[in-house]
Amino acid sequence: MxxxxxxxxxxxxxxxxxxxxxxxxxxxxxxxxxxxxxxxxGGAAITEELYPGxxxxxxxxxxxxxxxxxxxxxxxxxxxxxxxxxxxxxxPGENGQYLLLGQDHDENLQEIARxxxxxxxxxxxxxxxxxxxxxxxxPLLDAVPPNIQSKDPEELAHMAGxxxxxxxxxxxxxxxxxxxxxxxxxxxxxxxxxNPLLKGYLASSSIxxxxxxxxxxxxxxxxxxxxIGEHDGAFGSWAFHKGGNGGFTQVLARAAQSFGxxxxxxxxxxxxxxxxxxxxxxxxxxxxxxxxxxxxxxxxPRRTFLDLVxxxxxxxxxxxxxxxFRFQGTSAKVNxxxxxxPRFPALGDRGxxxxxxxxIGPSMEYLERAFDDAKYGWYSARPYIDCAVQSxxxxxxxxxxxxxxxxxxxxAPYHLRESDWDTERQGFAxxxxxxxxxxxxGFGDLVLHREVVTPxxxxxxxxxTEGNIFAGEFLAPQMFFxxxxxxxxQYRTPIEGYYQCGSGTHPGGCVMGAPxxxxxxxxxxxxxxxx
Amino acid sequence: xxxxxxxxxxxxxxxxTGLWSHWAGHLVVDRxxxxxxxxxxxxxxxxxxxxxxxxxxxxxxxxxxxxxxAGVLARDVRKCRPGRAQYTIWCDDGGFxxxxxxxxxxxxDEFLLTAAEPNLAYFSDLxxxxxxxxxxxxxxxxxxxxxxxxxxxxLSGLAPDIADLSYFHFANxxxxxxxxxxxxxxxxxxxxxxxxxxxxxxLTVWDAVMEAGDGHGMIPFGQIAxxxxxxxxxLLLIKVDFESSRYAWNDHxxxxxxxxxxxxxxxxxxxxxxxxxxxxxLQREIADGTSRWAMEGLLVDWAExxxxxxxxGLIAPKDHVPYQFEMMLYDDDGQRAGYATxxxxxxxxxRHIAIAxxxxxxSKPGTRVHLEMTINHRYVTVPAYVARTPLYKPDRxxx
Numbered sequence: 027m028x029x030x031x032x033x034x035x036x037x038x039x040x041x042x043x044x045x046x047x048x049x050x051x052x053x054x055x056x057x058x059x060x061x062x063x064x065x066x067x068g069g070a071a072i073t074e075e076l077y078p079g080x081x082x083x084x085x086x087x088x089x090x091x092x093x094x095x096x097x098x099x100x101x102x103x104x105x106x107x108x109x110x111x112x113x114x115x116x117x118p119g120e121n122g123q124y125l126l127l128g129q130d131h132d133e134n135l136q137e138i139a140r141x142x143x144x145x146x147x148x149x150x151x152x153x154x155x156x157x158x159x160x161x162x163x164x165p166l167l168d169a170v171p172p173n174i175q176s177k178d179p180e181e182l183a184h185m186a187g188x189x190x191x192x193x194x195x196x197x198x199x200x201x202x203x204x205x206x207x208x209x210x211x212x213x214x215x216x217x218x219x220x221n222p223l224l225k226g227y228l229a230s231s232s233i234x235x236x237x238x239x240x241x242x243x244x245x246x247x248x249x250x251x252x253x254i255g256e257h258d259g260a261f262g263s264w265a266f267h268k269g270g271n272g273g274f275t276q277v278l279a280r281a282a283q284s285f286g287x288x289x290x291x292x293x294x295x296x297x298x299x300x301x302x303x304x305x306x307x308x309x310x311x312x313x314x315x316x317x318x319x320x321x322x323x324x325x326x327p328r329r330t331f332l333d334l335v336x337x338x339x340x341x342x343x344x345x346x347x348x349x350x351f352r353f354q355g356t357s358a359k360v361n362x363x364x365x366x367x368p369r370f371p372a373l374g375d376r377g378x379x380x381x382x383x384x385x386i387g388p389s390m391e392y393l394e395r396a397f398d399d400a401k402y403g404w405y406s407a408r409p410y411i412d413c414a415v416q417s418x419x420x421x422x423x424x425x426x427x428x429x430x431x432x433x434x435x436x437x438a439p440y441h442l443r444e445s446d447w448d449t450e451r452q453g454f455a456x457x458x459x460x461x462x463x464x465x466x467x468g469f470g471d472l473v474l475h476r477e478v479v480t481p482x483x484x485x486x487x488x489x490x491t492e493g494n495i496f497a498g499e500f501l502a503p504q505m506f507f508x509x510x511x512x513x514x515x516q517y518r519t520p521i522e523g524y525y526q527c528g529s530g531t532h533p534g535g536c537v538m539g540a541p542x543x544x545x546x547x548x549x550x551x552x553x554x555x556x557x
Numbered sequence: 558x559x560x561x562x563x564x565x566x567x568x569x570x571x572x573x574t575g576l577w578s579h580w581a582g583h584l585v586v587d588r589x590x591x592x593x594x595x596x597x598x599x600x601x602x603x604x605x606x607x608x609x610x611x612x613x614x615x616x617x618x619x620x621x622x623x624x625x626x627a628g629v630l631a632r633d634v635r636k637c638r639p640g641r642a643q644y645t646i647w648c649d650d651g652g653f654x655x656x657x658x659x660x661x662x663x664x665x666d667e668f669l670l671t672a673a674e675p676n677l678a679y680f681s682d683l684x685x686x687x688x689x690x691x692x693x694x695x696x697x698x699x700x701x702x703x704x705x706x707x708x709x710x711x712l713s714g715l716a717p718d719i720a721d722l723s724y725f726h727f728a729n730x731x732x733x734x735x736x737x738x739x740x741x742x743x744x745x746x747x748x749x750x751x752x753x754x755x756x757x758x759x760l761t762v763w764d765a766v767m768e769a770g771d772g773h774g775m776i777p778f779g780q781i782a783x784x785x786x787x788x789x790x791x792l793l794l795i796k797v798d799f800e801s802s803r804y805a806w807n808d809h810x811x812x813x814x815x816x817x818x819x820x821x822x823x824x825x826x827x828x829x830x831x832x833x834x835x836x837x838x839l840q841r842e843i844a845d846g847t848s849r850w851a852m853e854g855l856l857v858d859w860a861e862x863x864x865x866x867x868x869x870g871l872i873a874p875k876d877h878v879p880y881q882f883e884m885m886l887y888d889d890d891g892q893r894a895g896y897a898t899x900x901x902x903x904x905x906x907x908r909h910i911a912i913a914x915x916x917x918x919x920s921k922p923g924t925r926v927h928l929e930m931t932i933n934h935r936y937v938t939v940p941a942y943v944a945r946t947p948l949y950k951p952d953r954x955x956x
Contacts, residue, residue, distance in 0.1 A: 094859070094863070094907070095860075097907050098859055098860070098907070098908070102907075103905065103906050103907055107907070108601070108602065108905070109904070109907075110598050110602055111592065111594045111595050111598050111904070113590070113591065113592040113594070113595040128591040128592065129591050129592035129594065129595070130574075130591035130592070133591055157872065161867075161872055258875045258877070258902065258904060258907075259872065259873055259874055259875025259876075259902070260875075261872070268602060378590075381595070418774075419774075420602060420603075420774070421602075421603045421707065421772070421773050421774035425772075426771070426772025426773055427771070427772040428772075
């Protein structure tokens with residue numbers, strides 16, 4: 027490796043936001059290098075053959091919040107972007123009940139009527155209300171939030187503009203937005219629905235990746251967040267990228283390279299090199315030093331501010347805010363290679379119900395009890411599980427007749443009471459498998475291989491602090507103006523030329539790409555201002 | 558009385574929606590499952606099976622078969638060697654298109670021609686003194702299209718010789734023990750095959766193909782998914798993108814091959830000594846540059862489409878179900894510039910696309926036109942850019 031190579035911009039971390047950011051910078055004409063610690067890009071959005079013939083989405087497993095602008099501006103369709111439809115959502119209940127939703131509106135209403143005639147138009151009203159909130163708040167996802175600590179006239183105008191925007195929203199839409207952003211999902215859902223299974227299914231979106239139960243204040247924000255993703259013009263709709271999210275990040279990598287970005291694998295970064303308060307380059311773990319005017323961290327806020335640079339170079343209040351930034355990962359995965367499709371007795375030998383998410387969260391109480399265990403430092407005895415048998419959508423994921431099943435599991439708190447994840451790994455996976463067995467009798471007999479991913483594994487392998495999948499909790503005090511810290515929510519850092527673009531910045535986690543895109547705009551604007 | 562296809566027992570059992578259309582006098586499935594988009598993605602990502610039996614099929618044979626067809630069909634059939642197929646058209650003597658179809662050449666003096674509409678009288682009346690027989694064999698053959706990236710793997714599992722079949726070639730082989738003709742053709746713009754089966758043995762072949770596709774994500778797909786794929790592929794549809802000159806009321810309804818973007822069929826016209834129907838008119842049109850239209854693809858400006866709807870207080874609709882009615886086009890000065898005939902949101906291209914005819918001056922790829930639609934019950938236009946068809950073209954289609 028040659029010493030002292032020089033770039034306009036070096037991006038630390040080849041996760042999806044790093045790739046998006048690097049692609050935009052390269053597209054703007056900057057000589058850009060993306061550094062990835064591992065042997066493959068993608069960060070937590072990777073696909074790996076962990077068992078012969080079976081492709082696993084080890085961590086992140088579906089696509090929804092990806093900003094449509096990125097698809098077009100980075101010309102992803104030229105590089106193999108292929109968001110496959112997941113046509114069903116299956117919510118098995120206890121005692122053989124189930125809810126099976128599909129793509130046909132009228133059929134879905136019939137299906138809900140089977141559970142509760144009252145909930146039919148309630149469901150339509152709910153969908154309409156939440157879509158209106160999403161439509162109202164969507165522009166906030168696609169813009170840099172104002173800096174509330176700034177007295178700069180431009181920022182004050184920015185704040186005033188935001189206030190005016192909110193003031194002009196329809197009162198009912200604004201009120202619903204506030205109820206969701208500050209309240210609990212349970213309260214919101216109770217206003218509409220009576221059926222526990224339907225509520226359990228909908229409430230499941232309010233806990234994913236976050237250490238809250240559906241009855242916790244703050245779960246409404248998570249619910250809203252999981253609905254604001256849009257896919258082909260529908261809010262709250264999800265897709266499975268061809269080849270998994272690893273297939274998607276490979277598309278991003280090809281796009282970045284097509285604009286001239288260089289990607290260096292197995293290149294862990296030791297630190298950002300600074301000189302008189304300015305970033306001047308990056309030192310790799312092997313001692314190589316790379317020069318760059320712009321250094322962008324795509325890793326999480328703790329690593330961005332406390333590991334890659336010397337915290338002593340930073341303002342004390344920022345360091346304190348970053349230390350207080352909550353990670354507390356509570357999610358894990360158990361991925362299975364299966365010999366066939368699971369059998370849900372009430373549906374006989376049918377298998378088409380698995381062409382989307384299968385939601386093991388049969389009531390809000392079930393979810394809340396699962397959370398109770400986590401509150402006191404243990405994994406759930408009956409966990410929430412979001413399953414996806416992705417080989418039903420993309421046959422390239424498994425050999426003919428066999429299947430891969432990705433199971434996202436909650437709650438699995440990073441800090442276990444008087445134990446650790448290396449000790450509890452198999453016991454945890456057994457609990458997950460036993461839960462699946464209770465819904466799908468005979469499930470265990472189908473298991474050819476089991477891959478357990480604990481929060482500690484997420485931290486070790488991907489580098490996400492405490493295994494938090496969003497690179498920092500989705501809690502109101504950590505969002506928008508405050509992500510990752512007040513005053514530093516505009517992708518800049520106190521070190522000139524050093525920027526942040528990971529999911530720990532606005533608008534946050536999920537395979538969305540918005541932080542990477544918005545950060546690139548900020549960087550390019552700053553470069554233009556410098557002249 | 559509406560007919561059913563030879564696959565009806567199977568397709569009706571698989572049709573979960575109860576939705577049917579009529580096509581060439583036959584019951585055909587609109588969509589089998591609750592999502593046509595899922596069926597569409599099977600074609601783009603794994604494999605789909607489509608019952609294409611209602612196509613009209615004519616067997617043309619005899620000593621003068623080639624000479625006859627060379628005079629009737631606009632594309633030079635003499636260049637189609639046995640074992641190959643050609644997409645072709647036939648025109649009237651005004652140089653207007655009557656219809657399109659695919660001609661398969663089985664031997665020196667035997668052909669099979671497909672058509673969307675009945676043509677037996679038309680062709681028979683042109684036979685004259687030629688030693689040629691034209692037989693309507695539509696009911697004798699059932700046909701299924703197996704389309705998508707896995708189609709080769711699936712079919713060559715049943716008949717290994719299919720693996721080597723080139724684009725627009727065909728072979729006689731056996732599927733499930735039944736003698737069939739398999740052609741590397743289709744209406745999806747993807748890797749794919751069509752299987753031509755004696756009607757009486759249709760179900761045996763269907764079962765063999767379905768069994769071979771098991772575990773490959775193969776599913777049957779209906780009309781809606783087919784139309785989605787064909788628009789991305791830039792494949793024209795009679796009564797939608799053009800009308801047959803035979804039943805047109807005036808020239809506004811007629812199109813020449815050049816106006817339909819089929820000029821490529823006549824690249825060698827100078828060295829082509831055939832006296833085929835429409836040749837003189839076609840030659841004049843080429844020489845005088847009198848084409849009224851150019852058939853092109855359109856890529857709608859996604860950002861403007863979104864913005865117009867957002868500012869109107871709406872979520873921008875992204876409906877993949879084809880809208881096959883005319884939508885007007887204007888140039889930058891607001892002058893009429895043509896019309897779109899098929900419009901949809903393309904899941905593969907992630908934007909709205911159209912097949913459109915534009916005035917020739919605006920046919921250069923990248924030219925901006927303005928597509929008219931309604932938002933909140935008012936006419937608005939959204940910018941769209943001219944692009945060569947096919948708008949979606951995977952390498953595997955011809956590889």
